[in-house]
Amino acid sequence: MTRRQRAASRISRGSVQIGWRIACWPWEEKAWRERAGRLAVQAFGGWAVWRLAEAYPVVPEVALGWWLIAAYRAADAEEDENEAEAEQREQHQDLIVGAHTIEQLREALADTVRELAGGATGAHLDAVMADWQEQGLIRPGRTLTEFRAFVEGLGVRVRASQKVRGLNRMGIRVSDLPAPRRAPPPGGDGDGYVGG
Numbered sequence: 001m002t003r004r005q006r007a008a009s010r011i012s013r014g015s016v017q018i019g020w021r022i023a024c025w026p027w028e029e030k031a032w033r034e035r036a037g038r039l040a041v042q043a044f045g046g047w048a049v050w051r052l053a054e055a056y057p058v059v060p061e062v063a064l065g066w067w068l069i070a071a072y073r074a075a076d077a078e079e080d081e082n083e084a085e086a087e088q089r090e091q092h093q094d095l096i097v098g099a100h101t102i103e104q105l106r107e108a109l110a111d112t113v114r115e116l117a118g119g120a121t122g123a124h125l126d127a128v129m130a131d132w133q134e135q136g137l138i139r140p141g142r143t144l145t146e147f148r149a150f151v152e153g154l155g156v157r158v159r160a161s162q163k164v165r166g167l168n169r170m171g172i173r174v175s176d177l178p179a180p181r182r183a184p185p186p187g188g189d190g191d192g193y194v195g196g
């Protein structure tokens with residue numbers, strides 16, 4: 001999905017959200033007088049905008065601009081991230097075996113690089129790819145160039161020159177990996193409370 005399509009989708013979702021807020025606003029109050037008052041405010045607002053638009057033809061254009069900005073801001077940015085993640089998953093479907101989230105793939109990559117690096121500063125990309133092929137995570141017949149594009153698509157930097165055990169090749173530094181997740185302390189339930 002292009003940036004323009006993503007923005008249009010976000011404006012569409014935001015417009016629906018704003019429309020529902022406006023439509024539901026009178027019914028949020030239980031008392032019928034409050035509801036009647038809110039309906040009257042909406043009716044008066046609609047009438048006033050209509051009269052203003054008749055008197056000043058520029059008002060609809062300004063209102064449209066305001067609506068587009070409000071709709072874009074009202075839409076969830078989280079849904080955009082989910083769409084981007086789904087798009088990323090689709091791009092790498094022909095490379096990766098099985099259904100994994102982007103976060104799971106990032107963690108698996110980080111674990112593999114740390115394991116292969118041992119005490120070194122990083123690991124060569126071809127070694128990481130070979131390890132993933134042994135684990136059955138990558139489809140056979142894929143190239144190092146495809147794997148590099150996949151790794152960079154996960155947001156992990158691939159360096160053109162990474163020295164490991166005296167050899168200089170394309171690789172990933174441990175310092176470029178996302179921080180590992182911390183497990184909850186033994187005996188605790190993960191929320192800071194320990195014991196009974």
